[in-house]
Amino acid sequence: MELLLEPLSYDFMVRAIITTALAAIVCAVLSCWLVLIGWSLMGDAVSHAVLPGVVLAYIVGAPFALGALVFALVAVTLIGVVRNTSRVKEDAAIGIVFTSLFALGLVLISVTPSQTDLNHIIFGNLLGVSIPDLIQVLVLGVVAFAILILKRRDLTLYAFDPTHAHAIGLSPRRLGALLLGLLALTSVVALQTVGVVLVVAMLIIPGATAYLLTDRFHRMLVIAPVVSAVCSITGIYVSYYLDTASGAMVVLTQGVVFAAVYLFSPRQGLIGTRLAKARRKKAAALQAA
């Protein structure tokens, strides 16, 4: 108990835990759709491509989220243009666009005074979360979360069968755009926690973990955020006691839990399914005897 409470006596730790849990939950909910649509690479792209937007927003003193949204939009548009108007395939188009924009962001950082602050965008600065940072994450996180939950059925329909969505008069294009917009928003939320480079982990691992544990989407929407929040808070505690990089520790914890589920999930796990099979065999043998 002492072990759990001690870090909480520091304000910066409390802020870190609240921010992380919030970012973890929002990212995890979004990740459920991303892994099912096959947009993991898109998540990677958008979360990196927002960097120049965030830096420019910092330079002109605009909200980070605004810059991020603009550049997420730019990235998605460029990817679409390169894919549709040349013979370059989508994965290559994504790779070209997001690395170029990310590089642009790094260049902007290098020419902007007060570099320390901006380097935190790349690797996250969990322990240095200020009150205004916390409020921004809170507002953006709650908005993104609310939209995701309210529109979850439409988004699932879009992920599963966009043609049917079209056939009943919905606009798959608009639903896709909504999801991308939320992806940009969520990237900003997670930037603070783990930084641009590792955001994609928060946007993919929880959904993938939940997908291995259930074959009902509405359960994924519960499992992913719970697992992600628990992992993230655990990660922070571990980093506190082992004195390691906090953002990286959060992601590492998520990775370890995914590995465990991958191996031991009773439904899909590599070892779990074999154990279940062995048990069934044994039961059958007993019955026969």
Add this chain to the structure above:
Amino acid sequence: MTAPAILVENVTVHYGEVLALDSASLTLETARICGLIGMNGSGKSTLFKVVMGMIKPDAGRVLIGGQSPSKARKEGGIGYVPQSEDVDWQFPLSVRDVVMMGRYGHQGFTRRPSKADRAAVDEALDRVELSEYADRQIGQLSGGQKKRAFVARGIAQGATMMLLDEPFAGVDKRSEATISRLLRELASDGCTILISTHDLHAMPALCDEAVLLMRRVLMHGAPELVLQPENLAMAFGLDVLNPNAPERTHPAGTAAVVHSATAAGTHPKNRG
């Protein structure tokens, strides 16, 4: 006189330089079952997309029950049963979840299902005889059951027109008969059904009419007539009803045959 269920008039569609539909025309009256046959690349899926309004034709017009496709979609009249390979069967949804998606057009902003929605879903599941599988994950159904699940979605939707893309691919003979019977029932209730299929054997029993497509409508008439070997040769270039015949993949030869057939213009395009 009521408007036809589907009216496609001189529709031309290009994909870049490729001509997918060349001034195709098709009229389908209400409560008819129409089978669409043609080679791969003959424009079957393009015609579907045009009817659903997913593609705007370069020329010509499409009316669904006398209305524009977008209006027909908004009214929830168009049901769609996708080709098996277009569906992610691992997707974590139950059969009931999928059928409920047919109700979204009837629901509010968050698509929260009402009592009426649940009742409609139960009824649709019952109709296609999948009630006992309602809580299975969709991938855990047999080929025929999968198709019926999507037909149930159209029923729950209250679709007055259903488009089925290759409904008999990967479906055994018994399920094929079940699906055919189900579609006949729906048609007798007033649902107009357009099927694209490679399964020529099932056609005469199932369809009221058949359309032979090769970028344009080569023939439209009773299945027995359209399925005459010499007519099929026109679209496929080979004797497709003969099981011993080699695979029907002779694009060069086919193109030549079709070219001469259309150029001669001697083949009937009856029924309008």
